[in-house]
Amino acid sequence: MIAPRSSGSLILSLCTAACLATHAADLTLADVTDFESLQKLAAQLALKPYEAPSQQLDPFFESLKYDGHRKIRFREEKALYSEDKESYRVQFFHPGWMFKKPVEFYRVDGAASTPVPFNPELFDYADLKLPENFKKPEGYAGFRVLAPHSLMDKRFEFMVFMGASYYRAVTTELGYGISARGVAVNTIGGKPEEFPDFTHFWFQQPKPGEKYFRILALLNGPSITGAYQFDTSPGKTTDMLVKATLHLRQPVEMLGIAPFSSMFWFGENSHPKPYDFRPEVHDSDGLQIEIADGPSIWRPLDVSRDLRLSIFETDKLKGFGLGERDRDFNNFQDLEAMYHNRPAVWVEPIKGFTKGSVVLVELSTGEETWDNIVAMWRPAELPKSPEEPLNVEYRLAWLEEQLPGLLCKVISTRRGFVMKKEDHEYVVDFTKGGLNLKKPQDWVPELEVVISNGDAKILDKRVMHNRETGGWRAFFKLDVPPKTNLLEMMCEMKDGDKVISERWMYQWRR
Known part of the structure; x- marks a missing residue:
């Protein structure tokens, strides 16, 4: 027969169990053997004040x-x-x-x-x-x-x-x-x-x-x-x-x-x-x-x-x-x-x-x-x-690179002033892409240009075939007023409503 425990012994046992449970929950660095144990250690550490790593080197x-x-x-x-x-x-x-x-x-x-x-x-x-x-x-x-x-x-x-x-x-x-x-x-x-x-x-x-x-x-x-x-x-x-x-x-x-x-x-x-x-x-x-x-x-x-x-x-x-x-x-x-x-x-x-x-x-x-x-x-x-x-x-x-699927990929961005003017010109080269569009030989994509976060007027936009790369070259020109200090720009090539290129985005600052 097992003798009944006294209330004092029961309280002592419960305290001991609680202390052991708390001790068991506190992982040490040597207890880490997998990601799950490391997760527990990081969670435990988050509840303690930060101590910066340091050493006094020789x-x-x-x-x-x-x-x-x-x-x-x-x-x-x-x-x-x-x-x-x-x-x-x-x-x-x-x-x-x-x-x-x-x-x-x-x-x-x-x-x-x-x-x-x-x-x-x-x-x-x-x-x-x-x-x-x-x-x-x-x-x-x-x-x-x-x-x-x-x-x-x-x-x-x-x-x-x-x-x-x-x-x-x-x-x-x-x-x-x-x-x-x-x-x-x-x-x-x-x-x-x-x-x-x-x-x-x-x-x-x-x-x-x-x-x-x-x-x-x-x-x-x-x-x-x-x-x-x-x-x-x-x-x-x-x-x-x-x-x-x-x-x-x-x-x-x-x-x-x-x-x-x-x-x-x-x-x-x-x-x-x-x-x-x-x-x-x-x-x-x-x-x-x-x-x-x-x-x-x-x-x-x-x-x-x-x-x-x-x-x-x-x-x-x-x-x-x-x-x-x-x-x-x-x-x-x-x-x-x-x-x-x-x-x-x-x-x-x-x-x-x-x-x-x-x-x-x-x-x-x-x-x-x-x-x-x-x-x-x-x-x-x-x-x-x-x-x-x-x-x-x-x-x-x-x-080496993450390819954007079959879309025409941006390969270069150049900019400068239009000759003898202060209009801004942007020249963006795209690859031909992998889409099988089955178009006439003289076909060129349409170019959508969007300007935001500042005033500027789009003066011209167009696309031409780039014989040197086999891809496309997109141009657009902007009239940027003196008061404008920031512009967000976007352009992409389309076949009607269908986007056929990456979306080129750029931030201009004066």
Whole structure:
């Protein structure tokens, strides 16, 4: 017979159970082995005050400049998973110079998660004279991922995570260019912009022949926490599947999902151009948007003295991205930067992209060192409390270009004054497209031009066959009054009521 418990014992047992339950609910970093456990950790973290990641580096590493930092090389034979050449391998970056925040790593094998502590023996310090008994950093600065040797029959680095929540990828044919971010916070809206960090990463043990390499990442910032899963496969198109669950610690002015940063200094449409031997300097030359049952938009990039902001609202987003459509070396003439070989990026929504807007920010710049272009998806509705998650999922492709189906594609934008007049002339070249229109040889499309957000008079509009490209060249001229400082322009080619081209959109500022 089991003796009845006293009320005091019952209360003690209930308290013990509650304490154990609370303890069980509090996951640690070492408890993370999959996306679901990381989601729980991020939700748990959102209810706690923000603590910024920091470390007191040894004065030697703290004072490193660019040239000194770049001398520190990871020893290739020490890479994570280096025991198998047909496996993905991970190499780490040493903290120093601009990258001083610690980033911690774990390796996941089945149901076990093991820390990867900082180890100076993983690095070759070249001719740097390290002080004796220097203080070891608490973590690394970031990492790169190498593809299995058989993909290119050589060492091939295809992905890098380093600095805040930034990451970049390449293809087997195109080099680094655009940077992606985990999330953008208050990029516009008036409040100071925040740059949350990927503070911890978990690498899933790759299996022989596995196509995708899985990474888990914990995002942490003053206003937000998040759990991320990246499944990436390199190739001519580097394919990345991104899942994220976000929690807002506090309300934000703006949240950007799937944000990119790129650089546009000047292009064929820029006036006046800098005094530079190169005809064009940019990583990307346009924003591309596809709306389900709607237009396919191409918005050429440009910069001016003031910030340029463009917002494209929709509840039927099919995809968006930044492109580099000009692939002709003659239009760049840069043997080092090779701007004609920069990848485009394309976001295909899977979950969480209902009502909102694609946002494009173009900042003024006077050189090519820093990114000045930002594109992202801005949800119309945000969580109201830290407990309410925002779940998003999307496919992110790093590729040569995203084709707009069979529509005539915009391939160049040029502008200038009409000779001996102050009228503005725009010249937009399109490809022939893949639509089988079965028209007479002398047929040309109609051109629709729409001007908004300012006064201007359309003086002329027409289309002619471009014998050099085999496509179409659209012209239109504008009389812009002196009082007009801003215009939004749109043009597209039609066969009667049927749209046969991308919708070209442009913002002009005086």
